[in-house]
Amino acid sequence: MEELFDYTCNPNMAWITVNRACNFRCKWCYGESSNYRSEDSMSLELACELVDIGMEAGATHFNIIGGEPTIWQHLFDLFTYCREKGATCGLITNASRFGDDEYWERYQQNPCDRISISVKSTDPEQFELVTNSTAYNKTIKGIERAVKFHKTGVTTAYNSLVGMSGLKDIAVKCKDLGASAIIVNMCSPILDEYGGVKKGYSIDYGQISKDTMEMVQYLEKIYGENTEIDIQTPLCLFPEDFIEEYLGANRIMTMCQVFARSGINFNNNGDVIVCNELMNGVIAKKGIDFLDGKSLLAHLNSRELKNQYRELLRYPAECCTDCRWKDNCRGGCLMNWFILDPAICHAV
8 A cells, every 4th residue: 555655745736726705605615614705815926826836846737716716806817827837727616607698708718628517406496595696597507608618517516405306406407408427526524614523414424325326327317427426435335336337437536636645735825735625724834835836845745744644544444454445445535534433434
């Protein structure tokens, strides 16, 4: 294991959190702990500096996130800067602003290279309950425009509020809107503004395996092989034949850039954090721990930080060391272990 997970950071991409403000208030969103403060928006100067730093450290692709990045006033300028520097950029969005005709015209003139469209609900009443927004029609229009323009699919979070019936509605509706694929993320616990843990709307772990089997059978009838599941929980909770099939087809995601140490996550202050869901987990402070890409990479690969990652990414249970899926799993998303009991793990 040590030769596969030596905890060295070799970034090929970066995330830039340009704001905390959002036009939705999704009940399971990690952004809740930031109180969606509009004053926590990044300047264009800082965003461009982070692109420079990220590229010097090895990143060639930048994911622009929030909050909701489409309400950040400098978005198109940042797209332009990335292109001028020879980098590609992605956008993670709820697509609501694309339903505005004037904004959509501007976007088509200066789009991102890749897009991730996060769909909350496709039922009008449920949409308002989930997002605390009345912009249902505008959002659906925006989703349709984005999937057709980029010829892409959608992502959605499987949660207890929307449920299986809501997930199925999302799948059907988005296919009708032109989506070519679907990625389902399992809703995970979130941290509140005081650092406490909220189970929120994550699915009970005793139910996840059963629900996933039903989900996959349904989604594959609509999207075929363009169905992908971000399980985030230990693989040993699922039937072996299912895991073997989906792992072999690269259609299961279990480990993110945190495990691979393949990315850099800049928060709205320019500091580097572990991931967005652990937004207070600063591992490198701009101006103190790093000034440029070389000093950032040196800090991220310092013995102290590698030892911190070794502790952070340790196996959740002793039996995991005997599991044949250990290189593909390592226990799933770290957030789950705020509420999970390691006894659920068993070597396969």
